[in-house]
Amino acid sequence: MIELLGVHKAFGANAVLRGVDLQVARGTSVVIIGGSGTGKSVLLKCILGLVRPDAGAILVAGEDATMAGREAFLARFGMLFQGGALFDSLPVWQNVAFRLLRGAKKRPRAEAREIAVEKLRRVGLGSEVAELYPAELSGGMQKRVGLARAIAAEPEIIFFDEPTTGLDPIMAGVIDELIREIVVEMGATAMTITHDMRTVRSVADQVAMLHEGVIRWTGSVAEMDATPDPYVHQFIHGLGQGPIAAVR
Template sequence: MTNHTPKIRLRDVRKAFGRKVVLDGIDLDVAKGESVVVIGGSGTGKSVMLKSVLGLLTPDGGAIEVDGESAIDVSNDVRARINRKFGMLFQGAALFDSLPVWENVTFKILAEKKATRSQARDIAVEKLAQVGLEADVASLYPAELSGGMQKRVGLARAIAADPEIIFFDEPTTGLDPIMADVINNLIVKITRETGASALSITHDMASVRKIADRVAMLYQGKIIWAGPVSEIDNSGNPYVDQFIHGRAEGPIIMTAKA
């Protein structure tokens, strides 16, 4: 890999479910150490794009590369090796209710037998400290945590194995504006401290403005605009302008679903 090889590279990625085309030729790069946020309304294909990169879905066409290596139609061993580079903060934190916090944080490490239980607990306490949680939180269960604390634990789990790339799926969903800003600040802090690349999907513009280096907008299966977050207010794209200001009137037509 050269310094110019993107950590993640998508070219002409296509995915349809029956007659419904969801991704219609996606081109996107995430450079080393860069935070890219993909915006777009509900149902525009953001999650399908993310799942395709993660290997949870197989695109119908196009190329997805991680560090210059194809991530499509690869062996299980290659897929596992690629996935070891990844960390993930899920939309709803997605913690295991039956496990204490420390086991949630180090679930992947324990599953891969990368540490003893004692070592894993120490790792969990260290990662919890990085997201602003005290050591005694390690012994609690998810049901004993507030929504904001659960998100922090989810973030600690995302960085537990020191990933090169972190994915953020709607990281501020369900949080009040103040806690959302706390989580956004933590995301910026963590990515800078670890040097990890980040690929996020969200429709929360406060989050976009805080965590993104570069923004791409997905609409009708295509990236219709991409650029530095500093240019988003002057994109010259009417679809982007309508979306970032949350206007009902404009070229984006929202259809009501039963």
């Protein structure tokens, strides 16, 4: 479904991605782990076209991501941003139904609102939240609204950028469960980037470790726990000692 071939990206002298190769099969949930500043978010942004890679190819369902018609291409994606990235000026339901209120997927306003309320219900929020503004919501509720927005237009592919960052452990667990349920229920292809090992164990079919600009290791969660790879071992156990420098 998603194929990355030798993707490079540098910002000035800082080569963030140095030849990323990764295949994500349709309907699978891949979690990308790696230290802060290793380019995980840049990788997602390259796939979405928010950042233009310097070299390499990105194929989505066999189609070159850089050549595809933007609107039709992006219509396949939903994304949950790290901070929610909800639009402050719009009430919650219009945030969720944003794509349904304009563009190719435009629906009548009442129908779009109905779908938004249904998606909010799916992520555990009542209809009373629909008319509130994002600033009136807690961090956990904002994540849920972001999740509802990501799934509102029934995308084939969903990206989750640090979905549990800033949440308490209970709320983080709830969000992890929601992500897993929704991905399975929709049969979507999912890519998640996270530092949170509980998210990895809850959400992943496949784990990929990004280190020094390349995918250093891939495998299942069970293989991750058993791997002798010192980088993976150090990262998943949060060890200060090992090949990954603690101060980067």
